[in-house]
Amino acid sequence: MSRPVFFDKGKKVSTFFEQLVNGLTVGSFYALVALGYSMVYGVMKLINFAHGDLFALGAYLGYSLLTGATGKITASMGLWGGIGFTALLVALSVALAGVLVERIAYRPVYPSGRLSLVVSALGMAIFIQNAIMAIWGSRPRAFPASVVPSLRFSLFGIPVTLLQVTILGISFALMLIIWLIVEKSNFGAAVRASALDRETATLLGIDVRKVIFFVFALGPGLGGVAGLMNGLYYRAISFNMGWNYGLKAFTATILGGIGNIPGAMLGGLILGVVESLLAGYVSGAWKDVFVFILLIAVLIFRPTGLLGEKTAEKV
Amino acid sequence: MKFKKTSLVLGICCVALFFTLLVGCGGQSGKTVKIALQAPITGDYAYEGQMAKQSVEVAAELINKAGGVLGKQVEVVIVDDASNPKDSALAAQKAVSQKVAAVIGSYGSSVTEPAADIYEKNKMVSVGYGCTAVRLTMDKERTYFFRTCGRDDAQGLFFGKYAVETMGAKRIAIMHDNSTFAKGVADEAMKALEPYITEGKTEVVYFDAITPKEKDFSAAVTKLRETKPDVWYFTGYYPEAGLLIRQARDAGLDCPFIGGNAAINDDFVKIAGLDVAAGALMTQEPLVTDVTTDIASQFKSLYQEKFKELPSSPWPVYAADALYAIVGAIDKAGKLDSDAIAEAMRTKMDGVQGVTGALLFSDRGDRRDVPYKMYNVDPEGKLVVSEF
Amino acid sequence: MNLSSSILKRILHAPDNRGGLGGTQRRRIGIAAAAFFALFPLLPFVDNYWIDVGFYVGIYALLGLSLNIVLGEVGLFDLGHTAFYAIGAYVTAILNTRFHVPILLLLPVSAIAAGLFAWLVTAPIIHLKGDYLCIVTIGIGEIVRLSMINNPLGLTGGPNGINGIDNPHFFIPILSSRQFYYLLWAIIGISAFLLTRLQRSRVGRAWNYIREDETAAKALGVNVRHYKLSAFVLGAALAGVAGNIYASKQMSISPESFTFMESSLLFCIVLLGGLGSIPGSVIGAFVVTVFPEIFRPFAKYRLMFFGLALLVMMIFKPAGILPRLRDSGERLRKALEGKKTGKSRPNAVPVVETDRAEQKLLLCIENLGLSFGGVTAVSGMELEVDKGRITALIGPNGAGKTTVFNIITGIYKPMSGRILLRGKDISSKQPYQIAEEGVARTFQNIRIFPSLTCLENVLCGQHSRGKAGFFASMLRLPSQRAEESRMLEKAQACLARVGLSDSADSLAAALPYGKRRYLEIARALAAEPELIVLDEPSSGLNDAETVELAALLKSLVREGLTIFLIEHDMNLVDMVSDHVVVMQSGKKIAEGPMCDMRQDPKVIEAYLGSDED
Incomplete structure (x- = not known):
């Protein structure tokens, strides 16, 4: 039905780059959420289905902080200061929520194995999502324009917003920091050791409980901030927004190779770009069908994802 | 011990069932x-x-x-x-x-x-x-x-007539969200436009879906912008509509936006922001505020x-x-x-x-004489009937 | 933390093979439940609403049973099972509304269509592990749902779906809630009956072996790919049946009924009820359907409570409400006795007796090589194992001994060289084929099936000696019954051979460490192998136990078996081996009788030169 419209070549190229930037923005949100999934998975071998909903919780907490009774924050600290302070509060409270989720829903179930964990994770996800609905209502909430920085400009001919640049910048910075912590620091070494083999790590004197605390604080904390950033960027939040981001981020995690930090980032960005190119050049209606077909195709040829290591079966 | 627990669970189920009965x-x-x-x-x-x-x-x-x-x-x-x-x-x-x-x-x-x-x-x-x-x-x-x-067809017809005859749109874009309702209205709008298309008065340059519950539609609106529509009809729901119109304006698509009757309400205005929401149109039965x-x-x-x-x-x-x-x-x-x-x-x-x-009904059960009106979002963010 | 160890932990919660209720109590509850379901619609205060609730409990029970095959029996993470349900419903709806094919005729058609679809989509991805398979099944679920929405070829009616689906005719038109209820529960009854038979057969056990330990299963002759695929196909077919009935009851279907949430719900049903447990799936469906109905008055808190309930269940009853009970040997035999068993045919052992006399050389390895990502594990390895003797493979840690074993048994594929068994190249064969050829093995770090009984563990060896398939097992054909009783006999004999007869009905997980070794050996013996490959059989045994083991090995050889073992315990090697091969850095460095090896300078250097051991 839509007939092709021809433009001059330059225009087409810049549209392509525009779509690329669009995809990177979506992808950086997927990547931020995927990072939390992947970190938790790496250590716990657990798909934290509640992660997407903790992301939504972050968005709602941020909304309440920025608009509610404490909405004075932006007034006293300026817009960016207020957002920064809110982000910090959101990170801390969602991190706390993450740790609580682990204590309540996972720790007692851990001895019963992974399948039970999947169910308790699903239970937790359903609980958080509906608790958000019970507290904030079922209608979507919108961040008022007054708390959202807005500036539009053109970068190499591609229209971008200041927020887009900021979000991309912050996402990459956060991913880099996490990557540095996990790959380069001593504590990161402990995390990686626990991910490889918890029993041996314990024998080596690593406090695995501390590591678990750390990943369940950092992953969801990061997810919470991502939720806030998401709310600010798109202005609208809804109680069930976690499912969609959760599912896509999980897809991204697997695409990149689960438990692999750079893999999660790569998976998220690729997924975002692929989605955007599909929606931009193929069909919006069939987009997700192709996304999943692509994922399956990748897994047929690389059964442990793009960056996942092919582990030889230990016999 | 184990036995007790299981029978307890079963017992609770039965008692609960009984009371609900x-x-x-x-x-x-x-x-x-x-x-x-x-x-x-x-x-x-x-x-x-x-x-x-x-x-x-x-x-x-x-x-x-x-x-x-x-x-x-x-x-x-x-x-x-x-x-x-x-x-x-x-x-x-x-x-x-x-x-x-x-x-x-x-x-x-x-x-x-x-x-x-x-x-x-x-x-x-x-x-x-x-x-x-x-x-x-x-x-x-x-x-x-x-x-x-x-019914969807009444709304589709109303849109088609308005877009072509009142607005004189030569290039029309129709977007839905693959839900029963939005696809229904979109299909009916398409049908309503067919006679105009055969007459060569207009063409549909875009007909595609977005995924509901997503938040980033920038790829879709960029694609939409490239089709240079004169008017853009979105038949889905307001959470997506609000996001769509803002992302479209950010991407530099300036054509009039018309929403279906689930697309615009106060929350739409809040989500889109008053700056971009103002001027948005909507095909709609009379709202309670106007009765x-x-x-x-x-x-x-x-x-x-x-x-x-x-x-x-x-x-x-x-x-x-x-x-x-x-x-x-x-x-x-x-x-x-x-x-x-x-x-x-x-x-x-x-x-x-x-x-x-x-409240009058036809033999088939449809309500008679459901009037449709074109609403627009005024500069204060209120939905008002467009005069035309 | 793999699946089997998780199940092991579940089982350890329950002290014996009585995860909750005993068998007799269970049967009584089962009869009571069946009576309840049969009489429920006739109770005076039960109106159509509650009958319909009962109907939807039934739909979920059927779906639970179908997912239970994939998730419960085989342990495959399937979070997209709704796809198969949707295929069944849509096939029914399309063929009925367009071509007016009667609903009940479409019942098998839907089942076949869903099964075929499952085969097509899972065949390329069946090799994926755990969570990777999980996301792929989620993907399949979404692909199906979104495709239905996008109305390919105008078949599915888009987001509207399809309406105007007929009611089934079974002599009389099935219209009322009560009739639908009975139709559905009759189907559930038949399915549960057939599935129980399947559970008690070679097929059902093969599924469980894969769930418990895929590697051990394939090394002992289970064609893992075949059984995984067949589980998907059968599960999907049953889901297709559910789709058919759902569509005709609902009269209209739309993609909204087949969401990811629905798949998650099915997952919860199977786990709430108890993994692999047929009554468990029914109970799970009951809880998941009735619970939200009860909490409807609480409207917006309803799903919150539901989430909380899932959590609480997993914390306090992780093994599910009615965990699967394993059958005792006696129960298995009784099940077979029902009618006269068919004539017992001799076992189909592929080894022809005359071959034994003619050929002295049983296994020959030529120029074997394998490296992992540039690290050479084995290169240019040459080795011969003579018939009726005990050959030991020794060498320092990291010499590549276990790798050689893994190549022989087909777990790894060699990059170069050949492995000849009775002069026939087996290096390109699948592990299960090699097992069928008469090679059975044990593992260095014991791989038993923890949540199965010892008898069932040993029956795994017999798997490759039987051939009863799905239909034979479900219909319990005379040939299948004869085969089963033969397998049982053989397994019991093998257990007796290693002195574990008393433990036949206890769970393998309950065995002390030393006995688990023997269980593994009994399992290998049950495969009626010509060559038995033992990977460090003495590790973890004390001196007395080692002596006992040596005696057993020797007596096995006297009975005509050939043994090839890896061993670190030189005493054992000394006691039993006829021939010793020494390996270092992936190569053979010496061979001969043990006494010569002790003097061989290369061997001494190999052991002293390395810091290990």
Whole structure:
């Protein structure tokens, strides 16, 4: 039905780059959420289905902080200061929520194995999502324009917003920091050791409980901030927004190779770009069908994802 | 120990079941006329269901204040269909079991379909309030099904006429979200445009879907911008509509935006931001704010008093109107017999007024004369009727 | 933390093979439950609403049973099972509304269509592990749902779905809630009956072996790919049946009924009820359907409570409400006795007796090589194992001994060289084929099936000696019964051979460490192998136990078996081996009788030169 419209070549190229930037923005949100999934998975071998909903919780907490009774924050600290302070509060409270989720829903179930964990994770996800609905209502909430920085400009001919640049910048910075912590620091070494083999790590004197605390604080904390950033960027939040981001981020995690930090980032960005190119050049209606077909195709040829290591079966 | 735990669990299940069975019993008692509202109280469209519940309760209170029906008070029984076809079938069966006089419901078309089948089987009048798919009344002969809302084709036709004849749009873009409702309106709009296309007056340059519940539509709007539309019709729901219009303006797409009747409300304005929302158009049945009948003003003031706001979408008001229609029909029929009520709905509704005006139904159960209007968002963010 | 160890932990919660209720109590409850379901619609205070609730409990029970095959029996993470249900429903709806094919005729058609679809989509991805398979199944679920929405070829009616589906006719038209209820529960009854038979057969056990330990299963002759695929196909077919009935009851279907949430719900049903437990799936469906109905009055808190309930269940009853009970040997035999068993045919052992006399050389390895990502594990390895002797492979840690074993048994594929068994090249064969050829093995770090009984563990060896398939097992054909009783006999004999007869009905997880070794050996013996490959059989045994083991090995050889073992315990090697091969850095450095090896300078250097051991 839509007939092709021809433009001059330059225009087409810049549209392509525009779509690329669009995809990177979506992808950086997927990547931020995927990072939390992947970190938790790496250590716990657990798909934290509640992660997407903790992301939504972050968005709602941020909304309440920025608009509610404490909405004075932006007034006293300026817009960016207020957002920064809110982000910090959101990170801390969602991190706390993450740790609580682990204590309540996972720790007692851990001895019963992974399948039970999947169910308790699903239970937790359903609980958080509906608790958000019970507290904030079922209608979507919108961040008022007054708390959202807005500036539009053109970068190499591609229209971008200041927020887009900021979000991309912050996402990459956060991913880099996490990557540095996990790959380069001593504590990161402990995390990686626990991910490889918890029993041996314990024998080596690593406090695995501390590591678990750390990943369940950092992953969801990061997810919470991502939720806030998401709310600010798109202005609208809804109680069930976690499912969609959760599912896509999980897809991204697997695409990149689960438990692999750079893999999660790569998976998220690729997924975002692929989605955007599909929606931009193929069909919006069939987009997700192709996304999943692509994922399956990748897994047929690389059964442990793009960056996942092919582990030889230990016999 | 283990044995005790298991039997405890089983025991609790049985006891719970037993009590619910007891609760579930009881039929049409003498004192009240029970009317069920089947609505998505939970699930994806919970906000619509909850507003419908509030609206129907307000309408019931007004009716009861005015003396009820057949000398009895109206009692509203809520059954939740969670906007899911399976739950809908169960909800319908529950309404039937509670021996209500008639049912209001439901919201979505594919959710209403199985429920309507069950009501039909059990000879119970049901009046849909948000289900606009043409096929509900046209595919099957249904004796007991009615609806207070308009049909997708009427809206599609209205859009086509407005876009081509009033706006003179040469390049039209149509976007939906693959939901029953949005796809329905989009398809009907496409059909309505066909004669104009054959005449060469216009062309449809874009027809595609976005994925509901997503938040980033920048890829879709960039693609849309490249098709250089003169007008852009989005038939989906307001959460996506708000995001879409803002992202489109950010991407530099400046053509007029027209939303379908689920696309624009106060929340749309909030999500999009007033700067971009102002000027957005909407194909819509008259909103409660623009109806000046007595019933409408009573309804508005009581709703405002009870819930400190007005329903933000048109559908809850149609739910209230469904109650007015049912009560009016019972009144005209003079008894609670379903056949008599259905008969009255078709033929004896003269003078029955609802919040949105006269409540008359065609033989197939569609509401007659649902007027459509073009609304726009004024600079203050209010929805006002466009003059043209 | 793999699946089997998780199940092990579940089992350890329950002290014996009585995860909750005993067998007799269970059967009584089962009869009571069946009576309840049969009489429920006739109770005076049960109106159509509750009958319909009972119907949807049934739909979920059937779906639970179908997912239970994939998730419960085989342990495959399937979070997209709704796809198969949707295929069944849509096939029914399309063929009925367009071509007016009667609903009941479409019942098998839907089942076949869903099964075929499952085969097509899972065949390329069946090799994926755990969570990777999980996301792929989620993907399949979404692909199906979104495709239905997008109305390919105008078949599916888009988001509206399809309406106007007929009612089934079974002599009389099935219209009322009560009729639908009985139709559905009759189908559930038949399915549960057939599935129980399947559970008690070679097929059902093969599924469980894969769930418990995929590697051990394939090394002992289970064609893992075949059984995984067949589980998907069968599970999907049953889901297709559920789709058919759902569509005709609902009269209209739309993609909204087949969401990811629905798949998650099915997952919860199977786990709430108890993994692999047939009554468990029914109970799970009951809880998941009735619970939200009870909490409907709480409207917006309903799903919150539901989430909380899932959590609480997993914390306090992780093994599910009615965990699967394993059958005792006696029960298995009784099940077979029902009618006269068919004539017992001799076992189909692929080894022809005359071959034994003629050929002295049983296994020959030529120029074997394999490296992992540039690290050479084995290169240019040459080795011969003579018939009727005990050959030991020794060498320092990291010499590549276990790798050689893994190549022989087909777990790894060599990059160069050949492995000849009785002169026939087996290096390109699958592990299960090699097992069928008469090679059975044990593992260095014991791989038993922890949550199965010892008898069932040993029956795994017999798997490759039987051939009863799905239909034979479900219909319990005479040939299948004869085969089963033969397998049982053989397994019991093998258990007796290693002195574990008393533990036949206890769970393998309950065995002390030393006995688990013997269980593994009994399992290998049950495969009626010509060559038995033992990977460090003495590790973890004390001196007395080692002596006992040596005696057993020797007596096995006297009975005509050939043994090839890896061993670190030189005493054992000394006691039993006829021939010793020494390996270092992936190569053979010496061979001969043990006494010569002790003097061989290369061997001494190999052991002393390395810091390990």
